Structure formats: structure tokens, C-alpha cells
Amino acid sequence: MGKVSLLGLILLMQLSSMSYASMKNTLECYVFINSSIPPQLALFLDFNEEYYLSPTLQNKGKVTFINISNQPVSNNYIIPIINDTQGIWVRKFKPHSLPTVFIIHGNKNLQRAIMTTAEIRQCLQGK
Numbered sequence: 001m002g003k004v005s006l007l008g009l010i011l012l013m014q015l016s017s018m019s020y021a022s023m024k025n026t027l028e029c030y031v032f033i034n035s036s037i038p039p040q041l042a043l044f045l046d047f048n049e050e051y052y053l054s055p056t057l058q059n060k061g062k063v064t065f066i067n068i069s070n071q072p073v074s075n076n077y078i079i080p081i082i083n084d085t086q087g088i089w090v091r092k093f094k095p096h097s098l099p100t101v102f103i104i105h106g107n108k109n110l111q112r113a114i115m116t117t118a119e120i121r122q123c124l125q126g127k
Helices: 002-024 038-053 055-060 088-093 117-124
Strands: 027-033 062-067 081-083 100-105 108-113
Touching (some): 027 038, 027 117, 038 055, 038 062, 038 117, 055 117, 062 088, 100 117
Parallel strands (some): 027 062, 062 081
Antiparallel strands (some): 027 100, 100 108
């Protein structure tokens, strides 16, 4: 009985360390938009639908949209959208243009201007 418990404990520790290692290497994408500009709102809505329909995309990484408009967007979508009406996220990331994506993967950070959902998908693939 003692050997089985010890083996179980060792297995649990291994699984925990593997989970922690995979969490450290997760890919996060923050997409900044201004929802009062119709093409940028459409970019969010289109990518939200693509993300919803694709379990593969959902497993690639985490995507969060940051809306800098003073006109909030409801947060009832599969992809979280943060209405940054006070500019907290803008001060933290300092996007050069809109729409733009910030990719955080491990110790690497990258900022890239985007125009299409295909470019967001590429970011989730680490490209």
C-alpha cells in the first residue's frame, strides 16, 4: 500500500510539473481595436466567429481584444473583450497603430499591425 501511494505521489508531481511547463510556454495575443471604427469592430466579430468554430485555434493560445473606444462593446462573446475606457491597457502596451496585436510567448514579446483575421491566426501559430 505504501509503495502504491508513493508511486501515485511521484506520478502526480510529474503531471504537475508538465502542466506548469506547458503553462509557461502558452501563447497570449492581445489585439487592440477601436470599435467605433466599423472595419475594426468587424475584425473582432469575424475573428470571434472563427475562434468559436475552431477548436484548433482555441487550443493554440489565448486571445483577448482590447477596445480603446469610449463606446463599450458587450462582453458576451467567446473571445474576451476589455473596454479600456480609462486607457490602462494602452499605457501598459503602447500600441503604435490600430488594429495591432501583441504576442507574448515565453520571454518573447512582439507587436505587429494587422488588418485581417488571417494575421491573427498566424499570431496564434507563433508566426
